[in-house]
Amino acid sequence: MPKPLLIEIGCEEIPARVVGPLARQFAENLNRHLKSAGLAEQDGVAQWTPRRLIYLNDEVAEWQPEREEEILGPPKKVAVAADGSFTPQAVGFAARNGLPVSALYWQTTPKGDYVAAKRKTGGGAAPDLLGALIPQALLEIQLPRAMRWDDSGVRFIRPIRWLLACLDDQLVPFQIGKLKSCMESRGHRSLGAARFPVSRCTNYPHRWQDNGVIPDPAQRRAQIEQKAELVRRDEDLLDTLVNLTEYPDTITGEFDAAYLGSLPQDVLVTVMRDHQKYFAVNDDSGNLAARFVAVINQKGDPRGLIRHGNERVLKARFSDAQFFWEQDRKMGLGERLALLEQVTFQVKLGSYRQKSLRMRALAEWLAKQWQGQGCDAGVAVIAAELAKCDLTTEMVKEFTELQGIMGGHYARAEGQPEAIAMAIADQYAWDAPPRTLEGAAVSLADKFDTIAGMFAIGEIPSGSADPFGLRRQANGIVRTLIEKALPLSLSQTCYRALAGYALQADSAALANFFRERLFFYLSENGRWSRPLVAAVLAAGADNPLDAAARCRAVASAPEAAAVAAVVKRARNIVRKENWTGTAVDPSRLTASAEEALYAAVKGLDRADSDYAAELAAIGGLAAPLEQFFAEVRVNDENPAVRANRLALLAWTVERLTRIADFSEFAAG
Amino acid sequence: MTFQDLVRNLQAYWAEQGCILQLPFDLEVGAGTMAPESFLRVLGPDPYKVAYPQPSRRPADGRYGENPNRLYKHLQFQVILKPSPEDVQDLYLRSLEAIGIDLGAHDIKFEEDNWEAPTLGAWGLGWQVMLDGLEITQFTYFQQCGGQDLNPVSCELTYGLERIAAFLQDVDSIYDIRWNTAVSYRDVRFLDELHHSLYNFEKADVARLWDTFNGNEQECRDLLVQFRQLPATARGRFPLLAAYELCLRCSHTFNLLDARGAISVTQRVDMIQRVRSLAVGIASAWMQQQHPIAEVTGA
Numbered sequence: 032m033p034k035p036l037l038i039e040i041g042c043e044e045i046p047a048r049v050v051g052p053l054a055r056q057f058a059e060n061l062n063r064h065l066k067s068a069g070l071a072e073q074d075g076v077a078q079w080t081p082r083r084l085i086y087l088n089d090e091v092a093e094w095q096p097e098r099e100e101e102i103l104g105p106p107k108k109v110a111v112a113a114d115g116s117f118t119p120q121a122v123g124f125a126a127r128n129g130l131p132v133s134a135l136y137w138q139t140t141p142k143g144d145y146v147a148a149k150r151k152t153g154g155g156a157a158p159d160l161l162g163a164l165i166p167q168a169l170l171e172i173q174l175p176r177a178m179r180w181d182d183s184g185v186r187f188i189r190p191i192r193w194l195l196a197c198l199d200d201q202l203v204p205f206q207i208g209k210l211k212s213c214m215e216s217r218g219h220r221s222l223g224a225a226r227f228p229v230s231r232c233t234n235y236p237h238r239w240q241d242n243g244v245i246p247d248p249a250q251r252r253a254q255i256e257q258k259a260e261l262v263r264r265d266e267d268l269l270d271t272l273v274n275l276t277e278y279p280d281t282i283t284g285e286f287d288a289a290y291l292g293s294l295p296q297d298v299l300v301t302v303m304r305d306h307q308k309y310f311a312v313n314d315d316s317g318n319l320a321a322r323f324v325a326v327i328n329q330k331g332d333p334r335g336l337i338r339h340g341n342e343r344v345l346k347a348r349f350s351d352a353q354f355f356w357e358q359d360r361k362m363g364l365g366e367r368l369a370l371l372e373q374v375t376f377q378v379k380l381g382s383y384r385q386k387s388l389r390m391r392a393l394a395e396w397l398a399k400q401w402q403g404q405g406c407d408a409g410v411a412v413i414a415a416e417l418a419k420c421d422l423t424t425e426m427v428k429e430f431t432e433l434q435g436i437m438g439g440h441y442a443r444a445e446g447q448p449e450a451i452a453m454a455i456a457d458q459y460a461w462d463a464p465p466r467t468l469e470g471a472a473v474s475l476a477d478k479f480d481t482i483a484g485m486f487a488i489g490e491i492p493s494g495s496a497d498p499f500g501l502r503r504q505a506n507g508i509v510r511t512l513i514e515k516a517l518p519l520s521l522s523q524t525c526y527r528a529l530a531g532y533a534l535q536a537d538s539a540a541l542a543n544f545f546r547e548r549l550f551f552y553l554s555e556n557g558r559w560s561r562p563l564v565a566a567v568l569a570a571g572a573d574n575p576l577d578a579a580a581r582c583r584a585v586a587s588a589p590e591a592a593a594v595a596a597v598v599k600r601a602r603n604i605v606r607k608e609n610w611t612g613t614a615v616d617p618s619r620l621t622a623s624a625e626e627a628l629y630a631a632v633k634g635l636d637r638a639d640s641d642y643a644a645e646l647a648a649i650g651g652l653a654a655p656l657e658q659f660f661a662e663v664r665v666n667d668e669n670p671a672v673r674a675n676r677l678a679l680l681a682w683t684v685e686r687l688t689r690i691a692d693f694s695e696f697a698a699g
Numbered sequence: 700m701t702f703q704d705l706v707r708n709l710q711a712y713w714a715e716q717g718c719i720l721q722l723p724f725d726l727e728v729g730a731g732t733m734a735p736e737s738f739l740r741v742l743g744p745d746p747y748k749v750a751y752p753q754p755s756r757r758p759a760d761g762r763y764g765e766n767p768n769r770l771y772k773h774l775q776f777q778v779i780l781k782p783s784p785e786d787v788q789d790l791y792l793r794s795l796e797a798i799g800i801d802l803g804a805h806d807i808k809f810e811e812d813n814w815e816a817p818t819l820g821a822w823g824l825g826w827q828v829m830l831d832g833l834e835i836t837q838f839t840y841f842q843q844c845g846g847q848d849l850n851p852v853s854c855e856l857t858y859g860l861e862r863i864a865a866f867l868q869d870v871d872s873i874y875d876i877r878w879n880t881a882v883s884y885r886d887v888r889f890l891d892e893l894h895h896s897l898y899n900f901e902k903a904d905v906a907r908l909w910d911t912f913n914g915n916e917q918e919c920r921d922l923l924v925q926f927r928q929l930p931a932t933a934r935g936r937f938p939l940l941a942a943y944e945l946c947l948r949c950s951h952t953f954n955l956l957d958a959r960g961a962i963s964v965t966q967r968v969d970m971i972q973r974v975r976s977l978a979v980g981i982a983s984a985w986m987q988q989q990h991p992i993a994e995v996t997g998a
Contacts, residue, residue: 043788044826046811081809176813178824179852180783180840189824190840192785220792221802275808307832325832327806337806340831340866347768347871354766373960378968 033090034157034199035232036075038165039216040084041193047081047274051248053172053188054079058086060168068160069096069153078246080277082217085246087235091161091198097154102128107137107144121146158198162205162212165196169207183208193217200231218242219277222330243330244277255279259324262310263300271308272326281324282332283312284342288321290349294356295440301430302348309345355426363445364438367420374422377499380484380532383419389531391416394476396527398469401517406468407450414454415473417442421455435459461503464511471511475524478504482544483528486536492544505548512575513552520573521545546572553582560586569692581690584642590650595693597656598684602694604665605681608673615678619671624662625679628655632683642690649687656683700799702864702878706752709776709858712797713750716790718778721751726944727951730755731777731857732816735943740779741844741853742982743990747781752860756951758958761896764889767872771895772888776858782851783840791828791838791856799867806831814839818950818974820846820982823855835863845982905961912952916973919945923980926988934988939981946977 038061045053058077065071065088075088104110104124112118117125117132125132130148138147170185177186185191185208194212196203205212218224222243229238239246245254252273258281272279290299296319303309309323325341332338371384380386394415398408421427421438430437439456443449454473457465465471482501485491492501512519525541549572553564559582567581585591620626631652635645665680667673687693700708710720724734731737731753740747753775761771780787788809792802812827814837825839837857841849861884864876874885922942926934953970956962962970 044809044811048811176824178840178842179850181785182782182851190783220807225789275810309832325806328808329806332804332806334804336804337831339869340805340833343866343869343871344832351766351768373963375967 033071033092036071036086036088036091036161036198036203037195037229037232037235038086038203039193039195040169040191041195041217042082042084042187042191043189044081045079045084045189047271049175049188050079050081050084050274051270053174054084054086056172057084057168060171061086061088061164064164064168065091068164069098070157070160079248079274080244080246080251081275082277083244083246087232091157093157093198095153095155095157095160098152099149100152101138101147102150103138103140104135104146104148106142107146110146117146124148158201158203161196161198161203165203165205165212166207181209195229197229197232216242219244219328222278245279248273251276251279255281255326259310259326262312262324265304265310268304268308268310275308276326276328278328278330279326280330280332281326282338282341284309284323284325284338284345286321286323286342286345286349290353291319291321294349294352295437297433297436297440298352298356298426298430299349301433302352303345305432306348306430307341307345309341351429352426355424355429359424359426359437359441360444364417364420364441364447367423368416370423371419374419377484377488379488383422386480387416387419389480389528390418390473390476392531393480393524393528394472397472397475397519397524400519401468401472404468404517406472408472410448410450410454410469411472411476413447414442414451414458414469415476417447417451418455418458418473418477460507460511464507464514468515468517471515471517475508475511475519478508479524479528480531482508483525483536483541484532484534486541486544487529487532487534491540501544502548505545506552509545509549509552509575513579516576518574518576521575522573542573549575549578553579558582563691566691566693570688570690581642584646585691588643588646588650590646590653591691591693593653594649594687597653597660598687599694600660601656601680601687602684605677605684608665608677610677610681611674612681613674613678615682616675619675620679621672622663624655624659625676628652628659628683629679631655632679632686635686646690649690652683652687700864700867701880702860702876702884704879705798705860705864705867706774706776708798709794710750710752712794713748713778716748718748718750718780721749723751723753726947727756728753728947729757729950729954730816731775732821732855733819733947733950734777735940737777737779737855738819738821738844738978738982739940739943739985741781741841741849741855742847742985744851745781745990746851747779747853750776750778753777756895756954758895758899758954761892761899761958763896764874764892767874770861770873770888771892771899774860776856776860778856778858779853780856781853783854787854791836794856795830798863800830809838812837817971818953818978819844820975820979830866833862833866835859835866845985846979847982847986899955899958903955903959905956905959908952908956908959908961912949912956912970915945915948915952916977919949919977919981923977923984926984931987931991934984937984937988939984939988942977942984943981946974946981949977950974 054077058075062074071088071091073090075086078085105120110118110121121135122132124146125135125148128148128150134148135146138145174188177188179186180190191207191210194207194210195216196205196212197214202214203212214229215226216229217226219242224242227238227242236246245251252269255269255272299319300311303311303323309325312320312322312324314320327337368384371387372382374383376383376386391412394411395408398406398411418438421434421441424437427434427437435458436456439452442452442455450467450469453467454470457470458474458477460474465474482504485499485501490499522538522542529536546568550564550568553559554561563585564582567578567585572578617629620629635648663676665673665676714720721736724736728734734753736749736751754772755775756772758771760769762769784790796802808829809826810829813824815822821844823839823841827834828836828838835858839855841853841855843849861873865873868876870876874889876884878884878887919942926937929937953974
């Protein structure tokens with residue numbers, strides 16, 4: 032008869048950003064161990080609060096099923112004596128396993144015959160087995176940063192303070208460090224009993240709720256959402272607050288409406304969201320209101336004390352921000368360039384002043400690449416040089432997440448043209464590509480400069496290690512180029528960026544790094560299939576916009592599959608027959624099928640990059656190629672004819688794989 | 700509750716918990732942790748419990764006494780509990796009740812905040828304690844200090860006294876805090892803030908500060924070299940506490956130079972490293988001198 036199992040690991044407050052993943056890992060580990068021990072077929076679920084990791088499984092067997100397994104002893108030649116009796120080795124094997132010699136038999140294996148026996152395993156009582164499984168499942172959790180708190184040697188994310196484990200109404204005894212499991216839990220710090228007894232699993236969750244704890248994060252989330260309807264949706268903030276509270280409630284506070292006019296809204300929202308963990312609130316017409324919603328770990332605020340306290344803190348924060356906004360504007364962005372010399376970009380790569388000069392040069396070069404699209408190099412140059420100046424403002428020192436955005440506000444406030452302000456404001460552009468082409472030039476100059484510099488000093492991302500977030504920066508580059516329809520050679524730009532440092536970097540490593548990012552972008556969310564993207568990138572990955580255009584064309588070309596087969600065949604011949612790299616000579620073409628193929632391939636040559644039309648034409652080549660294979664023998668006795676035929680095939684393959692390497696496509 | 704009652708109540712509460720009541724350390728420190736009662740006492744195996752108010756000086760934070768929330772010199776209340784007690788969070792929460800905070804009527808959250816002091820080679824994990832959205836305490840389980848792994852682990856509680864007093868008295872400016880019933884924080888401290896802001900930002904003699912930094916650093920290093928050259932049996936009477944004070948003087952001088960804008964990018968990294976190497980050298984020497992057995996066994 033299966034029984035319910037409840038486990039609660041009681042901790043001091045676990046960081047909000049990791050508590051959910053840790054609880055899930057714990058549950059996955061338990062599910063795995065319970066299954067392999069034969070104790071549970073169904074998976075249990077994870078719940079959590081800041082102070083507890085909880086695991087629930089409705090059906091855990093009381094007894095482990097018995098299993099019979101075969102164990103092998105010594106090989107036959109060692110186990111049997113000349114007279115046919117068992118040797119001491121064989122007798123010892125039986126004794127070690129608690130079996131009579133009469134239970135032994137011979138088993139044939141690929142390595143020869145061995146003495147063997149059947150042994151019964153399992154049959155253990157669930158509480159005994161669980162007592163070993165639970166500590167294992169807990170200590171196997173991968174922790175972002177572990178700590179010690181006593182001399183037991185146990186390391187965990189934060190100190191563990193109580194352990195509850197019951198199988199229905201029975202204690203599961205186990206120990207972690209100095210702590211023993213018990214049938215007791217603890218209530219909310221001010222809404223419940225310090226400790227309360229748990230007599231059986233069915234006490235969960237109502238006994239917890241009686242003690243001011245809502246153990247189910249989904250229920251806490253619903254409780255916050257229900258009480259705070261007017262807030263601006265912010266899933267990250269909501270998650271954080273669900274994980275910071277055992278019993279969430281909300282209060283609505285107010286601030287002086289004058290700040291709505293006297294400070295940029297980006298500042299107000301950032302202070303509320305990032306620094307105070309408040310939701311910003313919209314008024315009926317969708318504008319920012321002079322109110323906020325705070326989530327508290329408490330039931331109500333009947334005297335308004337909590338509201339008053341939070342309003343006081345926000346008032347001080349806004350008053351600081353107002354002071355910074357007034358002070359910072361006393362110095363122009365241009366004057367701040369000198370201050371950038373004091374700000375480190377990277378120890379080995381110098382100051383932000385040096386970076387701003389390199390960005391200026393690179394942005395100018397980028398803007399000139401896109402002159403035809405209407406990119407104004409004059410704007411890009413000024414914006415690039417001033418882009419990092421806001422790092423020296425008091426506002427950005429205090430509210431670092433506003434870098435770039437504040438630069439835009441200060442540029443506008445000092446009367447810079449709107450185009451410059453926007454380009455500065457959009458330089459980081461994590462959520463969406465920059466709004467303007469000049470913004471794209473500044474943003475890309477910054478990112479290429481960082482990536483090239485870091486590669487030059489060997490700070491290359493590998494595995495999960497990417498301390499400078501270079502992958503994210505390269506993702507931003509790829510996305511901006513494609514979504515803003517900007518052609519660019521990645522390798523040339525890297526070369527330019529490195530020239531700004533007068534440093535060298537491994538260009539193959541850079542190309543690989545960008546190719547991976549481009550592959551990620553093009554295949555992300557199933558935009559295009561991975562084999563298709565691989566085929567397209569095999570034909571060139573240096574210009575993301577062009578690669579995207581080729582993906583689009585190939586994906587909608589019905590000819591692709593037909594061409595793939597013949598291209599593959601042609602390439603195999605070229606490889607196998609050792610084409611020496613000579614060019615095709617039309618005067619040496621003899622057979623009509625060769626001449627037809629030559630004419631068809633030559634007909635492909637067109638100056639524009641209308642990939643759809645070219646693919647249609649390529650589709651038309653399947654027939655002459657088939658005909659060539661059917662009628663022409665490449666291995667002619669005359670070496671000159673043979674060489675020319677190989678050259679024709681090689682040229683054909685080269686021309687056919689300029690959009691995508693179809694042989695890769697077929698292989699995929 | 701007046702400012703001085705706040706200090707007295709915290710002292711009374713922690714004295715009841717068995718803490719030694721220390722007086723503030725009398726050199727400039729940028730954080731209470733740098734006081735020897737914290738930095739050196741957490742090293743080695745011996746249990747220790749201490750509580751003391753400690754002025755913390757951060758020259759770059761000065762605002763000429765004009766900003767209602769920022770100070771060049773603010774007061775921390777430091778508690779070191781070694782080893783960290785099992786009920787340390789409850790002990791802490793009861794200290795809030797001891798200063799008149801009704802936990803049932805307020806919102807308390809322990810939010811992740813991991814503390815690191817690069818110049819001290821020290822780090823720990825813990826929280827900032829939020830009271831109705833206001834950070835009132837830094838709560839840290841020290842893991843390393845002066846580059847030494849700590850065993851046992853100490854808990855450090857650092858209360859921000861001005862913030863807590865302003866909250867309790869419901870005043871918008873630190874300067875309006877009542878120090879006692881007759882005298883305000885402004886009366887006691889305004890000139891201190893003004894004069895030191897003027898000095899730190901405008902008058903401090905950069906060339907002399909460099910001399911001070913270099914001189915103190917050199918002397919501290921010389922002392923550490925002398926210590927290491929002594930045979931183990933002769934190290935017991937070596938003045939490491941004096942060497943530590945030289946290291947603290949370097950740290951404060953570095954902060955002054957920084958406030959004067961006299962430190963370039965490359966120098967900055969280099970100087971943090973220089974101060975850190977003094978602190979790490981002293982912590983290691985301290986272990987050899989005071990805890991030779993723990994030093995060898997890692998106990």
